[in-house]
Amino acid sequence: xxxxxTPTSPASSRGLRYWWRLLLDRVVTVxxxxxxxxxxxxxxxxxxxxVYRGIGALNWAFLTQTxxxxxxxxxxxxxxxxxxxxILGIASVxxxxxxxxxxxxxxxxxxxxxxQLVRFTAxxxxxxxxxxxxxxxxxxVVLQQKHFSGxxxxxxxxxxxxxTITRTTEEMLLMVPNIVREASLGLGIPRWRTTLSVVxxxxxxxxxxxxxxxxxRVAGETAPLLFTxxxxxxxxxxxxxxxxxxxxxxxxxAISPFDDWHRQAWAGALMLIVLIVxxxxxxxxxxxxxxxxxxx
Amino acid sequence: xxxxxxxxxxxxxxxxxxxxxxxxxxxxxxxxxxxxSRLADVLFHYGTVACCLxxxxxxxxxxxxxxxxxxxxxxxxxxRFFTGDNWDPVSxxxxxxxxxxGTLVSSFLSLVxxxxxxxxxxxxxxxxxxxxLRGLLSFLVELLAAIPSVIYGLWGIFVLAPLLRKVVQPxxxxxxxxxGLFTGPPYGIxxxxxxxxxAIMIIPIIASITREVLTAVPQMQREAVLALGATRWEMIRxxxxxxxxxxxxxxIILGLGRALGETMAVxxxxxxxxxxxxxxxxxxxxxxxxxxxxxxxxxxxLYLSALIEIGLALFLVTIVVNILARLLVWTVTRxxxxxxxx
Amino acid sequence: xxxxxxxxxxxxWFGPAQVLHGISMDMAANQVTAIIGPSGCGKSTFIRxxxxxxxxxxxxxxxxxxxxxxxxxYGRSVPAVEVRRRVGMVxxxxxxxxxxxxxxxxAAGLKLNGFRNRRELDQIVEHSLCQAALWDxxxxxxxxxxxxxxxxxxxxxxxxxxxxxxxxxxxLMDEPCSALDPISTSKIEELVFELKKDYTVVIVTHNMQQxxxxxxxxxxxLLGYLVEFDRTERVFTNPADKRTExxxxxRFG
Numbered sequence: 001x002x003x004x005x006t007p008t009s010p011a012s013s014r015g016l017r018y019w020w021r022l023l024l025d026r027v028v029t030v031x032x033x034x035x036x037x038x039x040x041x042x043x044x045x046x047x048x049x050x051v052y053r054g055i056g057a058l059n060w061a062f063l064t065q066t067x068x069x070x071x072x073x074x075x076x077x078x079x080x081x082x083x084x085x086x087i088l089g090i091a092s093v094x095x096x097x098x099x100x101x102x103x104x105x106x107x108x109x110x111x112x113x114x115x116q117l118v119r120f121t122a123x124x125x126x127x128x129x130x131x132x133x134x135x136x137x138x139x140x141v142v143l144q145q146k147h148f149s150g151x152x153x154x155x156x157x158x159x160x161x162x163x164t165i166t167r168t169t170e171e172m173l174l175m176v177p178n179i180v181r182e183a184s185l186g187l188g189i190p191r192w193r194t195t196l197s198v199v200x201x202x203x204x205x206x207x208x209x210x211x212x213x214x215x216x217r218v219a220g221e222t223a224p225l226l227f228t229x230x231x232x233x234x235x236x237x238x239x240x241x242x243x244x245x246x247x248x249x250x251x252x253x254a255i256s257p258f259d260d261w262h263r264q265a266w267a268g269a270l271m272l273i274v275l276i277v278x279x280x281x282x283x284x285x286x287x288x289x290x291x292x293x294x295x296x
Numbered sequence: 297x298x299x300x301x302x303x304x305x306x307x308x309x310x311x312x313x314x315x316x317x318x319x320x321x322x323x324x325x326x327x328x329x330x331x332x333s334r335l336a337d338v339l340f341h342y343g344t345v346a347c348c349l350x351x352x353x354x355x356x357x358x359x360x361x362x363x364x365x366x367x368x369x370x371x372x373x374x375x376r377f378f379t380g381d382n383w384d385p386v387s388x389x390x391x392x393x394x395x396x397x398g399t400l401v402s403s404f405l406s407l408v409x410x411x412x413x414x415x416x417x418x419x420x421x422x423x424x425x426x427x428x429l430r431g432l433l434s435f436l437v438e439l440l441a442a443i444p445s446v447i448y449g450l451w452g453i454f455v456l457a458p459l460l461r462k463v464v465q466p467x468x469x470x471x472x473x474x475x476g477l478f479t480g481p482p483y484g485i486x487x488x489x490x491x492x493x494x495a496i497m498i499i500p501i502i503a504s505i506t507r508e509v510l511t512a513v514p515q516m517q518r519e520a521v522l523a524l525g526a527t528r529w530e531m532i533r534x535x536x537x538x539x540x541x542x543x544x545x546x547x548i549i550l551g552l553g554r555a556l557g558e559t560m561a562v563x564x565x566x567x568x569x570x571x572x573x574x575x576x577x578x579x580x581x582x583x584x585x586x587x588x589x590x591x592x593x594x595x596x597x598l599y600l601s602a603l604i605e606i607g608l609a610l611f612l613v614t615i616v617v618n619i620l621a622r623l624l625v626w627t628v629t630r631x632x633x634x635x636x637x638x
Numbered sequence: 639x640x641x642x643x644x645x646x647x648x649x650x651w652f653g654p655a656q657v658l659h660g661i662s663m664d665m666a667a668n669q670v671t672a673i674i675g676p677s678g679c680g681k682s683t684f685i686r687x688x689x690x691x692x693x694x695x696x697x698x699x700x701x702x703x704x705x706x707x708x709x710x711x712y713g714r715s716v717p718a719v720e721v722r723r724r725v726g727m728v729x730x731x732x733x734x735x736x737x738x739x740x741x742x743x744x745a746a747g748l749k750l751n752g753f754r755n756r757r758e759l760d761q762i763v764e765h766s767l768c769q770a771a772l773w774d775x776x777x778x779x780x781x782x783x784x785x786x787x788x789x790x791x792x793x794x795x796x797x798x799x800x801x802x803x804x805x806x807x808x809x810l811m812d813e814p815c816s817a818l819d820p821i822s823t824s825k826i827e828e829l830v831f832e833l834k835k836d837y838t839v840v841i842v843t844h845n846m847q848q849x850x851x852x853x854x855x856x857x858x859x860l861l862g863y864l865v866e867f868d869r870t871e872r873v874f875t876n877p878a879d880k881r882t883e884x885x886x887x888x889r890f891g
Contacts, residue, residue: 017752021417022717025527030512032424035416036433039503042496043440053454101347108344118348121355126616128358129557131587132611135604136358138591141367166351190333192340220444223559223584227592231499247446247560254450255564262454280442284435427696516733520797521693524747524804525723534746538737 015293018052046095056063057263067233067249077268079235080249083150086237087229087245089152089217095161095209095218101237102162103169104195110174119170126163133159134224142228150243153229157221161214168210172203198265220272222247232295246272331362358611366605368597383570385590390602392609394570398487398580401557402562405491405576406498414499418506418555423532434507441500449564452493457484457565460492465577480577483567488576490566494558498551500515505625507544507552511535546624553617557610559584584608640838641707641807642667643725644690648702650680650687652695656682661702661864663857664810670839672853672870674846675883679859681842685810688840689725690718698874706812723751726806729812732793734785734800738765740776743785743796745803755795762803769836770799771829789828798829802837811832811841815848827852846886850874858882 068075079225102118108114137156142148176199185195221244225231230242232253246268253265276280369377373390380391421433461484468478513536521535537544567579568589583606594600643665650658658680665671673681686692687700688751690711698882711721734743739889744763753759763780767773771793775785785796794814801809812828815823830852833839843849849856850870858879866873866882877883884890 021527021719022529025529026530028532029424032416034421035413036420036425038497039417039440040414040433040436043436045455046443049451049455050447056864079325098347098350102351105344105348114348118351121352123622124615124618125355127350127553127557127614128355128608129584129614130561131557131559131584132362132607133358134590135587135607136361139361139604140357162351162354183850191337193333193336195340216442220446222444222446223588226588230592232555247444250450251446251560251564254446254453265450267449272444273447276442276444277439280439403849415872514733516729517735518729519694520729520733520735520800521687521800522691523722523727523729524692524750525719526747526750527719534750535734538735541737578828 004183043172050266050270050273053266054268055265057267058270059235063268064265066235070258074258075264075266077244077246077271079232080246081271083229083232083236083244084246086239086264087157087225087243088148088215089154090151090155090239091218092210092211092215093220094155094158095165095214097209098158099162099165100200100207102166103204104173104200106166106170107173108195122163123167125159126167130160130221131221131223131226134227137224138227139192145240147240148228148230149192149240150229151239153243154223156224156228157218160218160221160224161211164214164217165207165210168213169203169207172206173199175206176202190295192251205286212279212283216276216283219279220247220276222251300332330341353600354457362604362608362611364366366601366608369603372598373602377602378609381572381585384598385594385596387476387599388596390598392583392602392606394572395581395583395586395606396609397572398566398582399556399584401576402487402490402494402566402580402582403552405487406494406555406585407548407552409491409495410499410502410551413495414502414547414551415506415544418503418510419532419537421503422507422510423528423536436503437500437503438494441504445497445558445560446564448493448497452561452565453485456487456492460484460489464488469577476574477576480573480575481579485565485567485578485579486577487566490562490582491576492554493561493565497558497561498555501554502547502551503592505547506540509540509547509625512543513539542624546626549617549621549624553621554615555615557584557614559588563588583607640668640777640834640836643808643838644703644705645684645688646686646699646703646705647702648687649732650683650692650701652683653697657862658665658687659862662808663864663867665838665840666855667836667838668836669854670841670847670852671855671857673840673842673859674844674885675848675859676890677844678861680862681859682812683862684859685812685840685842686728688808688810688872689727690721691727693718715744723747723804724806725808725810726801726804727810728794728801728814729798731817732797734793734796735785736784738782738785739781740785740788740796741780744799744801746804748773750802763799766795766799766803769802769833771797771825771832772796772799789822791818791825794818794822794826795829798826802833806837808838808840811839813842813844816844823848846874858885860885 061074061213063076063081064078065074065076067077067267068080102122102229103239106115106119107280124293134156137159144150180202181194181199191199206229225245229248231248232242232244236243249269250265250272253261253268256262369390373380376391377390378396379393379456380389380393381393382389383394384390417437421430421437427431461482465478465482465484469482472478517535517539518531521531526532526534562582563585566582566585568585569579570581571578572588573580587603587607589612591603592601645661645663645665647836648658648661648873649656661684663671673684675681677835680693688704692698693700702711706724709716711725737747744766745759747757748762753762763774763778767776767780772792775790775792782846785793788796794817798814801871815826818826827848830839830841834854841849841853853870855867856870856873857875858865858877858881860881866877866879872878873882873885877886
């Protein structure tokens, strides 16, 4: 063991090195603030632009009319908005039951091999690029039916909803304390009833949150609709025909060479963002207010 | 006496205090009702299993469809498909290298731009920001993730591209043109625009995972570093970032996964030109974009098959990247993001 | 060598709630001062005020004076960073840096302060580990083993070595043995006895036997007030205040 080292203060406490450390600390603080500003800047810019360009074009005609033929001014995206609603409806009918059902299974059988496989697969499905999903549905549905359809679009979006809903349902169900389950089972209520009427009901707000999140995510998706719903310039409420959708219409208009269509694209985008942000904000409010809980 | 129908799930270790009452009640339940309820239990159970099986089935179907329909292209081109740089639908010669290049370059560029900003924002929110602002800031960052791709693309075409063309690209060409990365006519649209848009889109993912892993670092570690006489940045560097390294890398890889598969915004600003050029000002083409643009107009089986092979490649790459990312994040946050199990 | 530490009229708050009331106490140089008291009496808060760690909690506030070798650490121009280097701390639960080797753990504070010379670092690391009575046990694996792979007692000694490496004048110990087994505890108590030759030690403990074993002086805290402060033998055998007597004889707490 070396002789007692005189405990000298490392370097000189008030020396150059020390001031350099303090300076570095300040610089880093400034840099992180800068990062925050730079990250939020596009957010502000995008929203500002959406309002600025979109508000002017939002008028009654926009909301109620279908697109006019190329070259003519005016017209609207009414068919696209209705079409989106229909497609999202189909997507929910497919995605919600599958998602909740799988979520229930995963919550009840957490660590078994099969459950782990399902969870892993749901994660994989979550990571599949949406355009690839669109292609797969094209080949599975559109090719079989020999035409584009709103139904196929709904299938594609429904598939995309499943992983999110599965995961949130599982999480929410697991947050319900076991005591609730046991109390119900102890009263003689059968297993399936317990899960549905008791556990699920306690976790309802959380599950709905998950559904809304999944909904908000797919509501803005365009790629999977490119080769499934395909889009339609006219009114079409038939499920087995190509159907217009809001994101699709925005895309088509945005890349077109017509100024009037650009204007309408902004209006459509504004509508879309209002819908989505509304859903996301509602979810945030619900979670932070504590309305979303496993149980009291 | 009928044996009462006991539910399979046993409360952990303890006898249910309601047991005597339950036995009494259930034994009064007529046999038919008990059997019907057991049937319902079974049906319900298999119903949920069916849901799970359909999830597995969906992924299996996707894989099958992609593999089967790309067979033709695989047989025709083999591995040349990914090394050839000539994408010529007219003559039937398909080389996907330009798309690979475009995907990789645009994603890599987006990472270079996004990672410092995302990690910086995450550090700001977790370590430096006043408590009150924390919720608001994290909400705003997550809002970036909620904006649909097509709206990013719209903004990219009409706001970002002109900005790049008029301000940023001339500046870059003037001061950094010697690198060879910033040469050529400033269209605005092109690889650089795609990289920037992708960066904005993946910042929320990286930031949110980074925030998660930073928050998971125990307060004790921070205090241990402070107690040695460290400045705040030194505390963050040694006590927080070091511990969260693996998770942050996982978040970055997850962001990469998202960037690789991103379609609409990129398609709208990248210029859609299948060429391999060093300069970032030049238009390019990504795997996802070529699918978006050419799929519905593909004539001929070989064309379609080639496109689907690109889809398959994209699928496989994003899956591998996502799995890698999840593993990394898992090792830091120690477990699936679900609450404690029974 | 250690220097003395004096607290003068120290008050501390967590938000609106006041947790320390007018504490005045002398911690003599090269002596061990123990702080005892029931849970919630403010002992941890007090010790964290001595190295200005209390103020890092949002909403926390300190008023009063704490002098180390004559300088008030709460003085206007005194940076907290310097205070914390001169007043080291060992925490209740051992918290070595898990991603670093034993060597890097001990050297962490040194590197922050600009020590780059390899030989110097090696010397100081070895010396600190010796002082913490850990060197013999880990000397072959100092650079290979991670800090977190040691046993609980060894980890705590590693934390002590880490704190000693930056040559503090005072060493604060916040219930250092409460997470350890009896053997590790006695090893650390021996260590404290050795350490006081070079450092001033202030140790918070909920274990009265420990206080009577290692400490020269003892202060008894109750509900944020310093009730009694005297030589350890006096406090335990002939306390002046009835409340102290009740506590040390086990009537409460």
